Amino acid sequence: MNNSSTRSAIAILKLYQSIILPGFILIVVIWLTTRYLLPNIDKIQALIEEQKGQEQKLTQLTGKLSTLSGANKDEELDTLKKIVAVIPEEKDAFSIFDGLDTIEKDSGVVVLNSDFRVGIVSTESAQVLVRQKAKYPSIDINFDLIGSSDQVISFLKELDEFRTRLFGTKEIAITVNSDKTMTGTFVLSAYYLPFPETLGNPDSPLPQVSARQQEIKTKIAEVSVPKGPEDNDAIIGKPNLFQ
């Protein structure tokens, strides 16, 4: 009985083998495709996308690295010192006096009087105030001067020539005297800007320096005088007191 049913089953298989076998292979191929091939294709697509992002990041990093490696550290530091002399990181009342003195001497005007309120100088709260109040904080200085028209114009020109600290002119009131000299009352702003507190991530791009900023940088590098250490040539006494 069993033998005859097996034989009949084999006979049926033989009869329909041209349909059953391809059908079985088709099912297996579909299963293999969904189980292995499609996930592989998904992985390839995801990897291609991720690779694009990584390559962009690498390009950015390479560019940044090339800029950083190409920069002459000593030269850049020297220029930064000069830039700091133009716009210091804090109010620095002494550089205001120093700057105005230099401009006064160079232009030939005579400053009759000046006054400004420094306020909070260097406390934590002063830093908070800087962030909250203005983009570029400054101290206003009122002063009177006397000079010829050429001297006054020269004085005004010198204020933003970067030889000293940067001063912005806010207001001028000039009286022309009978002897053609001018007496002027000026309101100036002495700007200052704290250093950035953080550097950012290694992959954050370096800020671009525009053509105008580059021009300013070159000019500052040429004319500004950084606040340097004490004069090394100054006589400070004998190195050995016992000789």
Added chain:
Amino acid sequence: MVFSFALLGVFIAVYVISFIILSVLTLRFKNTQNAISDATGKINQLKDVEAILLASQKKLSAIDEITKSEISYPAILKELLVLPPDGILIKSINVDAKGAVKLDYIASSSASLESFVNTLLEKDEIENKFASVFSNAITKAKDGRFSTSVTFNTVKDKFNE
């Protein structure tokens, strides 16, 4: 029958190709990641240079903005001083932060007064250096001289060229 075996063959071929592509891409991805960590390490070593460049740029950007926003007082003053024709004596000049000017002056005659006003109008209408020229009350003194003042706005772009 042949078709089903061919299909199986195609599957195997495509699978092998996908496997090769996946391996190549994985290798490339790992290489890129290595290059990234290498570059990141080198950048970290150059943090001091980055700090210098960043600080310089921030300050340069501030200087750029401040100087751009400034009115060119020397240029305005130069212009105002050569402005008056003969017979006009400037007594005082006031320029505010917005470039608004007030000139107090004395004119020796009505002709010089008219000539000066015409010069100012020319600066407004033809050269576009001044705008909203407004002449205030004119007072005639016993000696025949006229004292008055004029207010106008300066066109910033014309003086910052």
